[in-house]
Amino acid sequence: MKLGIISDTHITSTSKKDQIKALFEQLEGAFKGVDKIIHAGDVSEEFFLNKLKNIAPITCVKGNVDNIESLEQFVKISHGRYNIGVIHILPENLEEFMKEYDLNIIIFGHTHIPLIKGTKFNTLLVNPGSPTEPKSPPQKPGFLKPVARPSVITLNIDENDVMSTFIITLKI
Structure with a gap:
């Protein structure tokens, strides 16, 4: 099973059409061959989910700015x-x-910062960042300042x- 993971798109009907088109062209390439798309919330408007369904079936949770009533706060899926x-x-x-939920992997959003990290309790945290409003992680002493880049995860x-x-x- 291959998942395309996205979050914090914040796309509305007032978003610029050329930006939406450019984003979808990038997503079609990034998510080529995925079995399912997971959206970790802050979609903003349902029309964006309907467009994503043209790439692959989608599972989405409700973010703190979403008003889509059909979305749940938490979803659990299993594979193998x-x-x-x-x-x-x-x-x-x-x-x-x-x-409590017997999870091996948790996919989340909200921070707009991409992350793939193991935990001390043997689970994996996955945050795809944001393809439209990316943020950079905090700078660590001795390292260059990180750059915010639009991102998704597979x-x-x-x-x-x-x-x-x-x-x-992504190159948006």
């Missing part, structure tokens, strides 16, 4: 031995939440339950 939770904002007690789980995941920088 992996349980994947999708939520917009990480809960305060992440370890307890992961154990996550692949093969027939042997081997997982690989990649941050894809």
Whole structure:
């Protein structure tokens, strides 16, 4: 199973049409061959989800700026031995939440900063950042200042339950 993961698109009907078109051209390339698209919230308007469905089936959760009534706050999907939770904002007690829902992977948004990180309690955190309003991670001492780049993520789980995941920088 290959997932295309996106969040924090903040696309509205008043967004510039040429920007929406450029974004979809990039997403079609980045998500080529995915089995499902996961949107971790802050879609803004439902028409954007309908456009994403032209690329692949979609699962989406409600973000803090979404007014789409059909969206849930949290969704759990499973594939092979992996349980994947999708939520917009990480809960305060992440370890307890992961154990309560028996999650191996949690996909989230809200920060607009891409992240792929293992935790001390043997789970994977995945945040695709934002393709439209990216933010850079905080600067670490001794390192150059990070640059905010529009991004999405792909996550692949093969027939042997081997997982690989990649941050894809978009050229928007």
